[in-house]
Structure formats: C-alpha cells, structure tokens
Amino acid sequence: MGRIGHLDLTSLRDQLQxxxxxxxxxxxxxxxxxxxxxxxxxxxESSSKFFSQISxxxxxxxxxxxxxxxxxxxNDEDFVESRTELWTLRTAWRELHQFxxxxxxxxxxxxxxxxxxxxxxxxxxxxxxxxxxxxxxxxDSFDYAQVNPRATEDLVAQLARxxxxxxxxxxxxxxxxxNSQGSALFLNCLLAHEIGEYVYAKRDIEAxxxxxxxxALERHIGEKFTGAPLxxxxxxxxxxxxxxxxxxCDLFAVRLIGPxxxxxxxxxxxxxxxxxxxxxxxVGENAKPPILMYRAYPSxxxxxxxxxxxxxxEGWWDLIKDLDSRQCEVLRVMLELNTDxxxxxxxxxxxESTPFVKALxxxxxxxxxxxxxxxxxxxxxxxxxxxxxxxxxxxxxxxIVPSTLNVAGTDGTLRExxxxxxxxLNASYRFYLEGVEKLMSRIKDQDLSSAQSRATxxxxxxxxxxxxxxxxxxxxxxxxx
Amino acid sequence: xEPLATMSGERTNYxxxxxRARGAIKTLRxxxxxxxxxLSLPNPELQHDLTSVVxxxxxxxxxxxxxxxxxxxxxxxxFEEVQTLDEVSRSFKDTQLIPRLEALLNGGCQQDDMRTxxxxxxxxxxxxxxxxxxxxWAGSAI
Numbered sequence: 362m363g364r365i366g367h368l369d370l371t372s373l374r375d376q377l378q379x380x381x382x383x384x385x386x387x388x389x390x391x392x393x394x395x396x397x398x399x400x401x402x403x404x405x406e407s408s409s410k411f412f413s414q415i416s417x418x419x420x421x422x423x424x425x426x427x428x429x430x431x432x433x434x435x436n437d438e439d440f441v442e443s444r445t446e447l448w449t450l451r452t453a454w455r456e457l458h459q460f461x462x463x464x465x466x467x468x469x470x471x472x473x474x475x476x477x478x479x480x481x482x483x484x485x486x487x488x489x490x491x492x493x494x495x496x497x498x499x500x501d502s503f504d505y506a507q508v509n510p511r512a513t514e515d516l517v518a519q520l521a522r523x524x525x526x527x528x529x530x531x532x533x534x535x536x537x538x539x540n541s542q543g544s545a546l547f548l549n550c551l552l553a554h555e556i557g558e559y560v561y562a563k564r565d566i567e568a569x570x571x572x573x574x575x576x577a578l579e580r581h582i583g584e585k586f587t588g589a590p591l592x593x594x595x596x597x598x599x600x601x602x603x604x605x606x607x608x609x610c611d612l613f614a615v616r617l618i619g620p621x622x623x624x625x626x627x628x629x630x631x632x633x634x635x636x637x638x639x640x641x642x643x644v645g646e647n648a649k650p651p652i653l654m655y656r657a658y659p660s661x662x663x664x665x666x667x668x669x670x671x672x673x674x675e676g677w678w679d680l681i682k683d684l685d686s687r688q689c690e691v692l693r694v695m696l697e698l699n700t701d702x703x704x705x706x707x708x709x710x711x712x713e714s715t716p717f718v719k720a721l722x723x724x725x726x727x728x729x730x731x732x733x734x735x736x737x738x739x740x741x742x743x744x745x746x747x748x749x750x751x752x753x754x755x756x757x758x759x760x761i762v763p764s765t766l767n768v769a770g771t772d773g774t775l776r777e778x779x780x781x782x783x784x785x786l787n788a789s790y791r792f793y794l795e796g797v798e799k800l801m802s803r804i805k806d807q808d809l810s811s812a813q814s815r816a817t818x819x820x821x822x823x824x825x826x827x828x829x830x831x832x833x834x835x836x837x838x839x840x841x842x
Numbered sequence: 843x844e845p846l847a848t849m850s851g852e853r854t855n856y857x858x859x860x861x862r863a864r865g866a867i868k869t870l871r872x873x874x875x876x877x878x879x880x881l882s883l884p885n886p887e888l889q890h891d892l893t894s895v896v897x898x899x900x901x902x903x904x905x906x907x908x909x910x911x912x913x914x915x916x917x918x919x920x921f922e923e924v925q926t927l928d929e930v931s932r933s934f935k936d937t938q939l940i941p942r943l944e945a946l947l948n949g950g951c952q953q954d955d956m957r958t959x960x961x962x963x964x965x966x967x968x969x970x971x972x973x974x975x976x977x978x979w980a981g982s983a984i
Contacts, residue, residue, distance in 0.1 A: 385907035442867065442964040448971055449864045456857055512854035522887065568918045575918075591902050592928045599921040666874055 373433040373821045384451050392419035394465040404468055411496040414529050453520045472497045473549045479782035483617055484556055493532045493725045499540035511562035514797035534559040546823040547790050553618045557610030566731050573727045576602035577720035601720045604659045608667050609728050615671050618737040620681050621790040623668045624688050625769035630661050633687040652706050654714045663703055666695040676743050686794040688826040698805040738756040742783040749780050753788035758799045762825045764832035781832050789826035855922035860970035863963040866891035874956050895945050898927040930965045
C-alpha cells in the first residue's frame with residue numbers, strides 16, 4: 362500500500378470515505394436480519410423489541426459516520442485517536458453479529474417456548490426481576506450459556522452512548538440455545554443456568570465473590586500471592602471468581618427449578634460414566650471425567666456435588682433419592698464424596714491447582730449466601746411435588762397430558778388440580794428417567810430392546826409435558842389459577 | 843500454578859473496556875468544544891469512567907511491594923481492565939497522569955488535563971481492541 366503524504370488531504374479524505382463506506386456496508390449487512398425483521402415467521406415480544414433496538418442502533422451508527430472524512434485535517438495524534446473510533450465501531454458490530462442473525466433464526470417455531478415461558482415466569486417471582494424478559498438466539502456450539510450478559514449489555518449501552526441512540530431496555534436479556542435443541546424440553550432446563558448468569562450480572566455479585574476469592578488466595582498461597590504483581594493477582598482472583606460464578610449459576614438454577622436442572626446437567630455431560638457397574642464412584646486414574654479442575658472451570662463432579670448438597674439441604678433429596686435411575690446414583694455418590702477428595706486429587710496431579718480448589722471451597726459459603734439472597738422468599742414447590750409427582754407419573758404412563766389432574770383429597774373426594782410448571786418439570790423429568798418401560802408396556806407391540814422405540818416414547822413424554830406447561834401457563838395468564 | 847496463571851480474560855470484557863474508553867473520549871471532546879466555564883464534568887458516565895481509570899492506576903501503583911497494604915483499600919477491578927491499564931500505564935510517559943485525572947474529577951476544567959485524559963483513554967481503547975482482536979481466542983479466527 363502506498364504511503365499517504367501529510368499534505369495530500371484530498372487523497373486522505375477519499376481514503377477515509379472509502380473506509381467509512383466499508384464500515385457502513387458492514388453495519389448494514391450485520392443488522393440486515395432485523396431491519397425490518399422477517400415477516401414470514403413470528404417472534405416473541407422480546408425478540409421484536411430486540412430487533413427494533415438493533416435497527417435503531419444501526420441507523421444511528423450510520424448517521425454517526427457522516428462527515429467522518431473531515432478528520433483528515435486533524436493533527437497526527439488526533440487523527441489516530443479519531444480513526445480508532447471506526448475500529449471500535451466495527452468491532453462492536455462484529456460482536457453484535459453473533460446475536461442478530463441467530464436471534465432471527467430463533468422464531469417461535471424454533472425455540473422451546475413452553476419451557477422458556479415457565480422459566481421467565483419463575484424468574485419474575487424474584488424481587489427486582491418482575492418485568493424481565495429474554496431474547497432467544499441460536500448457537501452453533503453445544504455450550505449452553507457462555508454469553509456474558511453484563512458485557513453484552515454494556516456493549517449495547519456504550520455503543521448507544523457513542524452513536525447517540527436510545528439505551529437498550531435494562532430488563533431485556535439474551536439467552537443462547539444450541540440450534541438443534543429448539544424443540545427439546547428437559548435438556549433446556551439448563552437455561553436456568555443462563556438466567557442465573559443474568560441475575561449474577563444484574564446484582565453485581567462478581568465484586569463480592571472476587572473479594573472473597575482474593576482473601577482465600579491470600580490464605581492458601583500467602584506471600585507468593587500478596588507479593589505478586591497486580592496483574593498476576595488479578596488473574597488468579599479471576600480464575601477463582603469465574604469458578605465461583607459457575608457454581609452460583611448452578612445453585613441458582615437448582616433453587617429456581619429444583620432437581621430437574623441437575624438431571625439435565627448430568628444428562629448433557631453424560632456423568633453416569635462416573636459410576637462403575639455396581640453404581641459406586643470410579644476413583645483414581647480411571648475416573649471419567651476426572652474430578653480434577655479444568656483450566657478455568659470447576660470439574661463437573663465438583664459442580665454436581667455442590668448441586669447435590671443444595672438439593673439435600675433444601676429437602677429435595679428425600680423426595681428423589683428412590684428414583685430408579687443412574688442419574689440419581691450420580692447425585693448420591695457426590696453427596697457421599699468428601700470435599701477433601703477434590704483437594705487430594707489435585708495434590709496427586711502435581712498440586713498446581715490445589716490452592717485454587719481450596720480457595721473455591723472457601724468461597725462456597727458466600728456463593729450459597731448470595732444465592733439465598735437473590736432467591737429469598739421463593740417457594741421451592743417441594744410440598745406440591747410430594748403430593749403430585751405420582752399422579753403426574755400415572756397420567757404420563759397412560760399417555761395423558763397432565764394439564765389438569767384429578768387428585769383424591771384427604772376425605773376421598775376427587776379435586777381438579779393444576780400443577781405449577783416447576784412441579785410438572787420435576788415430576789415429568791422423573792418419569793422420563795424411570796418410567797418409559799411402564800409407558801411402553803401399556804402399548805401394543807412395543808420393543809423395549811429398541812433404542813429407537815424408547816427414544817420415540819421419551820420424546821412423547823417431553824411433548825406431553827410441553828403441552829401441559831403451555832396449558833397451565835395459559836390458565837395462569839387468563840386468571841384461572 | 844503456571845497453567846492457570848497464563849490464562850487470558852474474557853474476550854467481550856476487552857470490548858467493554860474499549861467502548862467505555864471511546865464513550866469517555868466522546869464526552870471529553872464535546873466538553874472541550876463547549877465554552878469555558880461549562881466544563882465542570884456534569885456527566886455521570888464520564889465521572890464513572892475517570893474514577894475507574896484512577897482506581898485501576900492506583901491499584902497498579904499499590905501493588906508495588908512498598909504499597910502492598912494499600913491494595914486492600916482499593917475496590918475490585920475486573921481483570922481485563924487491570925491488564926489493559928497495566929500495559930498502557932507502562933508506556934504512558936506522564937508522571938502527572940493521576941493528579942491530572944483527579945483534577946478533572948474534582949471539577950477542574952484545564953484543557954491540558956482534558957487532553958491528557960483523551961490520550962490515556964485513546965491508548966486504553968487501542969490496547970483493549972488489540973486484545974479483543976487476538977485471533978487465538980477460540981472460534982475467533984477469521
């Protein structure tokens with residue numbers, strides 16, 4: 362590329378105009394999917410709101426670029442500073458790109474509307490989140506979560522500040538689901554973790570847990586920590602705080618929706634492979650997956666243990682411990698596993714991560730404290746579950762959608778009951794895990810040895826549950842509950 | 843501890859740092875273009891941005907062994923912010939940087955202080971964008 366002479370202003374203005382035009386075109390391309398939004402499909406109210414805001418942001422960005430070529434007359438230092446703005450704007454739109462088209466792809470036919478409505482309504486029971494809503498987008502990877510709500514919100518707020526656009530609604534979040542799971546139900550219980558991320562960011566819990574993490578690292582590393590440069594201290598604190606955030610979101614999810622979150626977690630990460638043939642925990646080198654901490658995340662067994670401990674403390678464990686599934690055995694062995702086992706495993710592996718695991722264990726009480734604070738007053742629906750899980754299982758085993766249940770009262774008379782979404786999810790997930798044989802045995806010519814047949818009926822259990830969730834949501838919204 | 847110690851921050855957080863810096867530059871530019879006497883930093887976002895930079899710079903200073911005890915008195919700053927400021931402050935040749943930014947925070951309106959603030963925010967913006975643009979982030983290769 363030829364050098365642009367300082368005095369050749371006309372040429373520089375032209376060059377800048379080309380660069381601005383390139384950015385203009387880039388913003389148009391990125392925002393195209395929602396300006397205007399596709400008419401052939403239907404979107405939730407929150408998605409429509411999101412598209413409007415993105416369109417507005419795109420229009421303001423394009424207007425903001427007008428006359429940018431005048432910076433050709435700036436002095437050298439100011440020119441570099443001004444030109445950086447184009448880089449920043451392009452980068453911001455690059456980041457937004459990952460949400461816009463995937464949000465347009467997540468129309469109401471391609472998102473699990475029943476469970477999302479159930480989860481959002483549940484969140485709205487928490488103080489301070491009464492008007493929260495979420496835009497759903499599809500992700501190519503199978504990682505649930507991984508969107509940093511605080512950073513994303515900050516991104517759009519700062520972009521709006523730069524281009525003089527109206528700020529985004531503060532009660533609108535983003536949730537990503539794997540693009541193959543738009544019609545799944547039970548696995549999407551994992552979305553409760555993402556809602557936890559949103560709550561974590563909104564309540565600014567990071568600063569509290571990071572302070573605890575710093576103190577814990579001081580205890581376990583001593584002068585090697587306190588005497589380290591700030592940047593290293595910050596990295597180490599960040600590692601423990603990041604792990605603590607994951608645990609917070611897991612425990613928040615368990616508080617929000619109960620054991621169905623843990624069942625989905627165990628299913629997604631295939632954690633029954635932690636168990637030997639007799640249902641005991643595989644220990645030592647043969648443990649798959651191992652209980653060692655990942656580079657920046659706690660191990661899955663560590664996370665499941667934290668969930669299992671909470672389920673026990675909440676009273677859920679007594680209601681699910683007899684569940685006939687290796688999913689439940691995973692919870693049992695984690696409950697029985699001493700926390701020291703995680704430290705000993707790190708020591709055996711060389712001890713590099715031992716102080717981080719110790720620090721994380723030290724921070725756990727504060728994590729639980731914060732989860733308790735944000736979910737204060739929520740009814741876990743334990744009592745309701747204890748009464749209704751068997752009738753729901755009976756309905757499902759007969760192929761009946763459990764929207765309206767006829768349940769015998771203490772006096773023997775039948776009463777019409779509508780379970781809450783939380784009870785429906787937990788009872789139906791239980792039946793999905795242990796009841797498919799019962800269901801198939803009642804239907805003619807079903808082959809229990811066929812994975813295909815089992816999968817078909819397991820999908821039906823999901824569909825019936827989704828239908829029941831839609832029905833009870835409709836009843837609630839129309840004032841019948 | 844080396845494998846954990848060498849890990850990077852979160853990519854989106856670097857973009858947040860860059861965007862905040864650009865927002866601050868925008869506000870500072872508009873204040874500089876305003877008439878003298880109107881430069882009393884009425885903008886709460888700019889105050890937040892300036893405070894954030896001053897706190898991070900102080901934290902970097904306080905992490906020197908001689909000031910180690912002070913570190914406890916400084917509020918938590920996110921890793922990506924600390925890292926970017928740490929890198930920028932090393933190459934920023936202005937020994938009066940913190941006093942100049944504090945003067946603005948205290949309601950001062952000297953053009954030189956404003957220019958210094960723009961220079962530091964511009965350096966922060968570029969450094970944060972550099973980190974965001976690192977192709978070694980998973981899935982970010984172009």
